[in-house]
Amino acid sequence: MVSLMPLQRSNHRWLMLFENDIAALWITLRLALITALTLLMVGTPLAWWLANSRWRYKAVIEAAVALPLVLPPTVIGFYLLVAMGPDGPIGQFTNWLGVRPLAFSFTGLVLGSVVYSLPFVVQPLQSTFSGIGRAPLEVAATLGARPLDRFLTIVVPLSRSGYLTAAVLGFAHTLGEFGVVLMIGGNIPGQTQVLSIAIYDHVESLEYASAHWLAGSLLVFSFFLLLIVYGLNRRFDMVKV
């Protein structure tokens, strides 16, 4: 540690930097976890509907869900910022509720991340749901299982691998978020500053050692996360009939 410390800086300044990094790491993990959980709850009914609906304009919803895959995150961030502003629909809604505006807040970050990572959760879920087909559900219905019962006892267990993929992709994709957060989070250290932005700040101020420390940890962490997913998914595949 000491050897990494630039000579011209005081010990105190280094400690503050270090605390900021820890705070950024903590905010990022919290954001990714809350976003992934929210996405699983929002994404499940949405993906189920997309997998089963025969509505003729379903493609419109599918395209809208997939938009974050192609749009630059700054575009999403920009429109979300506008929407959260005093004249935007979200801003007016929060005003009507009497709560503080979402822009530059952690809740705002969660909302932005949910939109941004939506396709990464909905698409794997939709494809597993479609893969199950109608047959097991029809069997369960003739055995007396109600619709919710069928979903919880047949669809969810048969979608284990889809849920794992969706959860990890949603989590990991939020970890690496930059553009949306920068637009609506405002980079407030200790409140809305996430890891990717902290790294950017370090590089900007030529603090390469700190940037390395953060970037390297993120790289290793993400790699092992994906390794676990692919390893587990192979085990699940073998259970399939």
Next chain:
Amino acid sequence: MTIRANVSLSRGAFTLQAQFEAPGQGVTAVFGRSGSGKSTLLRALAGLETPQPGGAISVNGVTWLGQGINVPVHQRRVGYVFQEPGLFPHLCVRGNLEYALKRSVGRGAQRGGRDGVQGDVQGDVQRGVPAFDEVTALLGLENFLWRNPVTLSGGEKQRVAIARALLSSPALLLMDEPLAALDLHSKEEILPFLDRLFASAGIPVLYVSHAPDEVARLADHLLLMEEGTVLAQGPLADVLGRVDSPLARTDEAFSVIHCDIVELDGPCHLSVLSTAAGDRVYVPRITAGQRQDIRLRINARDVSLCNQRPVGSSILNILQATITQLSASDNKGQQLIQLRLAGSDELLLARISEYSCQQMGLINGMDIYCQIKAIALLC
């Protein structure tokens, strides 16, 4: 004790318009070619397809579909055995069976509205939840309760599927070609289980099949379907015996007669049976342990007719009968003759050429001898 249904629905170019009344006990075979709407009819009965308004379904006095009533699938007390076993891969065999057992209790309490007009008291008798051990023993599943369904053979999977359907405490068991996806060996393996099941379970069964052998062996009643409609219905022998049914028009026309065992170890590797009228019937030796009541399937094309009792014929099985009906000649110059075996009500069909028919001067009420060239045993 009846199952009544009147359902119409269309799916693309196909239209189902089926109306029938089947007895509320025993096995009713739904027989017809592929695409005749057999499976769609079963799916509509189970509630898996929504028929057009105005339909009606009632099972032993309980209405599943009717004026303002459409009981959802999970509340119809129906057991459904699909062509594919459809075992849940994330549960072991026991898990699959318990899935049905756990839900059978709630379903018994939440049945559909009653058919007030009929007021069939028998239909309202609450069948208890079947005993787990009884059902697993009936289908011979004791030894692989803890196995994963993936590791089972096709026949074993289907036996588990049948047990699972039974454990859901159904008021009606629907079986959609349960043997069609199995190889010959697995079929042979599973048929004795079906015999035992139908003999002991006491639940009405609708059994879809396009295999004459299965129908002849398992069914008591028959529904003939063609192009989405029910063409003929009634007791098995009556429907099979009709000379004008769609089945009779095909080369597959056959009859079923019942026999008792006289001597299992007969001469020259034969077993000796007797018809209701006491006529002897010789068949290739039957192995012991099979049941007393034996069904024989006789194809109409394997029966020839004689004015007098044939003497010095190599054909062993010669039965006396009376002509009861003659069909018109078909475009191949063949006629179908319906015969009633002497001293019984059993019907036999014979397919002979129009020319022979004219030469012999066959008419209704004439006594005649039938020579049977081949017999299929269905024990």
